[in-house]
Amino acid sequence: MLDIESLTRQYGSEAAVDGLSAQLARGELTVLIGRSGAGKTTLLRCLDGLEQPDEGRITVDDAPLAATDAALVFQSGALVDGKSAVGNVLDGALGRKPAWRELIGWHSPDEKRVAIERLHDVGLAGYADRPVEALSGGQQQRVGIARALQQQPDVLLADEPVASLDPETGRSVLAVLAHAVSEHDLFGLVSLHQPGLASDVADHYLGMAGGQLVLDRPAAQIDSDDIEGVYAHE
Amino acid sequence: MSERAESDGGGHPAASDDSLSVDAEFQQHQQRWRRRFGGQVAIAVGFVVSVAVAAWWLGFDLGYLYAHRGNLWSVLIEEMLAPQALWAQLQGDAGLLVLAAAETLAIAAVGTALGLPVALVFGTLAANTVTPRRIHTPVRLLLGGIRAVPSMVYALLFVILAGLGPVAGALAIAVGTVGDLGRLFADEMEEIDERPVEAVQSTGAGAVATTAAARLPQVTTAYIAWTLFYLEINARKSSVLGIVGAGGLGFPLIMAFRARNYTRVMAVIVAILVLIVGVETAANRLRGQLGSQRRVDQ
Numbered sequence: 001m002l003d004i005e006s007l008t009r010q011y012g013s014e015a016a017v018d019g020l021s022a023q024l025a026r027g028e029l030t031v032l033i034g035r036s037g038a039g040k041t042t043l044l045r046c047l048d049g050l051e052q053p054d055e056g057r058i059t060v061d062d063a064p065l066a067a068t069d070a071a072l073v074f075q076s077g078a079l080v081d082g083k084s085a086v087g088n089v090l091d092g093a094l095g096r097k098p099a100w101r102e103l104i105g106w107h108s109p110d111e112k113r114v115a116i117e118r119l120h121d122v123g124l125a126g127y128a129d130r131p132v133e134a135l136s137g138g139q140q141q142r143v144g145i146a147r148a149l150q151q152q153p154d155v156l157l158a159d160e161p162v163a164s165l166d167p168e169t170g171r172s173v174l175a176v177l178a179h180a181v182s183e184h185d186l187f188g189l190v191s192l193h194q195p196g197l198a199s200d201v202a203d204h205y206l207g208m209a210g211g212q213l214v215l216d217r218p219a220a221q222i223d224s225d226d227i228e229g230v231y232a233h234e
Numbered sequence: 235m236s237e238r239a240e241s242d243g244g245g246h247p248a249a250s251d252d253s254l255s256v257d258a259e260f261q262q263h264q265q266r267w268r269r270r271f272g273g274q275v276a277i278a279v280g281f282v283v284s285v286a287v288a289a290w291w292l293g294f295d296l297g298y299l300y301a302h303r304g305n306l307w308s309v310l311i312e313e314m315l316a317p318q319a320l321w322a323q324l325q326g327d328a329g330l331l332v333l334a335a336a337e338t339l340a341i342a343a344v345g346t347a348l349g350l351p352v353a354l355v356f357g358t359l360a361a362n363t364v365t366p367r368r369i370h371t372p373v374r375l376l377l378g379g380i381r382a383v384p385s386m387v388y389a390l391l392f393v394i395l396a397g398l399g400p401v402a403g404a405l406a407i408a409v410g411t412v413g414d415l416g417r418l419f420a421d422e423m424e425e426i427d428e429r430p431v432e433a434v435q436s437t438g439a440g441a442v443a444t445t446a447a448a449r450l451p452q453v454t455t456a457y458i459a460w461t462l463f464y465l466e467i468n469a470r471k472s473s474v475l476g477i478v479g480a481g482g483l484g485f486p487l488i489m490a491f492r493a494r495n496y497t498r499v500m501a502v503i504v505a506i507l508v509l510i511v512g513v514e515t516a517a518n519r520l521r522g523q524l525g526s527q528r529r530v531d532q
Contacts, residue, residue: 086263105271112267113260126254128263 001025002155002187007056009042016042017053018211024204029178029188031198033215033230034208040191043208044157047189048072060154060187068095071148073158073177077140079132085143086128089115092150118146122176138169142176149180156181158190162197170197177201195227209233314500323501330486331505338482338509341400341475342468345407350461352412357419358445363431364423374420380413385471389480400481407468407475414467418460419453426452458524462517469513473506483509 002024009017016039024030034040045051047058049067058065071092079088090107093115101107116128122142127135132143141161148156158177162170174190178201181188192198195205205222207215207230215230313319324331359365360373388406396402426449434448476484483506490498 105274109260109264112263113256116260116263117256120256120259125256126259128259129266 001061003057003059003062004047005057005059007043007046007053007058009039009046009051009053015211017046019056020208020211020213021056022206022213022216024187024189026187027182027185028203029181029190029198029201030204030206031195031202032189032191032206032208033193033195033227034191035231035233036193038208039211040208041159042211044072044159044189044191047155048157065155068151069153070155070157071151071153073141073144073148073156073161075160076137076164077132077144079140079143079147081131081133083132084129085119085124085132085135085146086112086115088132088143089118089146089150092147093152095151115146115150118149119143121149121180122146123172138165138173141165141173145173145176145180149184153186155187155189158188160191160193163193167194167197170194171200174198174201309496313496316497319497320500320504323497324504327486327498327501331483331501334476334483334486334502335505335509337400338472338476338484338506339469339513341403341407341472341480341482342465342513345404345472346411346461346465346468348404348408349411349415352408353415353419354457356412356416358423358449360416360420361423363426363428364441364445364449370420374417377413377416377420380409381417385410385475386478389475389478393479398479398481403472403475403480403482406480407472410471411464411468415460415464419457422453422456422460423449455524459521462521466510466514466517469510473509 004020004022004024007017007020008015018039020039020043032040032043042051046053047065048070049065050072060069080091083091090111091102093111094102097107097111119125119128119142122145124139124142124146127139127143132140135143144161145158148158156177161177162173165173174197177188177190180186189206190198195202202219204218205215205227206213207227209230210233214233215226217226356373356377360370360377362370364370365373385406388409389402392402392405396405430452431444431448434444439447473483474487476482476486477488479485483502487499487502487506490496490502
């Protein structure tokens with residue numbers, strides 16, 4: 001279980017995340033919903049280690065969460081232009097490898113083979129050497145997912161990964177995420193502005209408003225009123 | 235080999251037509267990478283070898299330099315940086331140095347001011363977005379030719395015209411400014427947004443009016459930043475033009491060198507330092523006030 005205990009993160013006097021406690025189960029894709037400014041991004045960044053919480057703990061099976069354990073898929077890719085798709089995927093493993101490999105551009109063949117497999121997994125077979133600026137939005141998102149998977153994380157996070165994509169592409173990107181979570185038995189937490197797109201793949205829903213948790217329910221017990229209720233909160 | 239591909243990616247919704255297997259793509263990628271990496275290594279080695287050969291041809295001998303390090307050390311420590319002697323020299327030469335520094339600054343300012351309008355005109359004409367090919371190509375070549383000649387050479391030429399002294403220096407700075415700023419102005423002009431220009435042109439405005447109305451306002455900030463930057467560069471250039479007799483701090487510098495009066499050399503260097511730092515500080519403050527950002531041209 002991934003345990004979030006009384007997590008608090010403040011910016012000045014504002015609490016972006018306010019005493020939030022939740023539990024996530026392995027192999028489940030949890031969808032995080034809430035209005036803009038509700039604290040979803042802050043929560044994800046705390047889980048990913050990009051920010052330090054002011055109070056509270058995050059543990060996985062009772063052990064603290066290390067930086068390499070959580071991988072974040074950013075909105076609109078956040079890929080490095082000028083590098084190929086496989087080059088960007090290899091960035092995911094930088095925490096495990098010595099720096100000189102990236103400096104001179106010489107990665108081990110095993111790593112490269114795994115990176116290409118990841119690209120195949122997300123449906124980008126044959127795209128390894130393409131420069132990422134030539135890819136479409138949906139394809140760039142998939143490269144971002146492959147990069148997150150290359151990190152071999154325990155926790156797969158995604159911050160509005162389909163916000164700039166059309167609904168069909170968004171659905172297929174979410175399917176890729178869901179498949180990765182179930183295939184590798186990861187904890188999956190995805191924040192979305194269009195929860196309807198995830199209706200096929202979500203196992204659990206968390207709703208935030210004003211930094212606090214206002215919804216925490218398995219997908220089977222959710223109806224559209226619950227979801228609307230999260231957005232109506234204030 | 236194919237088992238690894240299957241165990242990780244077999245039969246799930248995301249993999250589209252896997253016409254290219256992981257192995258085949260990996261081999262392709264490795265080939266490309268080897269070729270590219272090999273090429274980069276060859277270039278790097280070639281570069282190092284060429285530099286080494288050139289240095290050897292010039293007579294670079296690290297052993298000799300190391301054996302004679304004592305010469306520089308003794309001059310530096312005993313004569314140039316001896317604090318008492320240096321301070322005494324500065325006090326003694328203060329009048330001369332202040333005057334020469336003022337002259338250097340004036341050479342830079344006048345030279346830049348003379349060169350600026352010409353640079354503006356040529357820069358605009360040299361932009362391929364403003365003028366047709368039969369105009370901008372020759373102007374670009376002209377600017378390139380002007381730039382190719384070092385300022386020292388211009389200073390020597392102008393000494394023949396105007397005699398020894400700061401006028402020759404200012405003219406040399408002016409010509410250098412035309413070549414350098416002209417090129418930079420042309421490059422900036424080529425990067426502007428064409429749509430407002432088209433919009434103004436479509437009202438029926440002529441070429442000069444369009445340029446004044448739609449082109450120049452887009453580049454004003456960059457032009458100011460570049461001009462201030464060049465003022466700093468010109469201050470530095472002016473301080474050494476005196477070596478060929480074109481006025482400013484360069485003259486006492488070269489005289490002191492020839493007389494082996496290294497303490498005086500150091501005093502002049504200190505004066506140059508103070509002048510340049512002063513100009514850069516003033517230029518930075520001015521640039522901050524005008525709110526201009528210098529864009530690096532690609």
